[in-house]
Amino acid sequence: DIQMTQSPSSLSASVGDRVTITCRASQGIRNDLGWYQQKPGKAPKRLIYAASSLQSGVPSRFSGSGSGTEFTLTISSLQPEDFATYYCLQHNSYPRGFTFGPGTKVDIK
């Protein structure tokens, strides 16, 4: 099974800050990874697919990078609506299974 880890598990930041979240896979997954944002009581929403491609309609302050086992999600200038929990999700397993990272909660400093 492919295991995913994320760091940090939580962070406090201010509006306008640059925020970086890291996701690591237990084995190489090429770029078969997406990033999702979840707000309380809501279903997750995809921000990034194929590790670095911006989902249509998502603000350009979100970006993703990485390949293989290490990936990052960057928010270039944190906005009030970005306070949420962020999950990475891999889909490289064969047969086609999925693994979510444990999540990173971003809250207001």
Add this chain to the structure above:
Amino acid sequence: QVQLQESGPGLVKPSQTLSLTCTVSGGSISSGGYYWSWIRQHPGKGLEWIGYIYYSGSTYYNPSLKSRVTISVDTSKNQFSLKLSSVTAADTAVYYCARVDILTGYYWDYWGQGTLVTVSS
């Protein structure tokens, strides 16, 4: 607009079987290109993928839950269902159904609102 809605008991006794149904509207389960999935979220915790079914009936489950999970589909009702056997308090969670678009990078694009299932006697 595709919509998914979970339904089923909100309270299940330990050792019994949890049964949930997801009704899909605005789109057909019988159209290819999608996995119909179940995910759960323990209170205050992260997301755990449970498994999925394709319209043909082929399934794949999270290895950690495989021995207790069955997902089935009823294309005539445009529904798919989850059964989780021998539940314990550790299975208390919000259960979501979701659609995964295979053709757009396995995009989890539509989700149900989630339903809380509590395991307690």
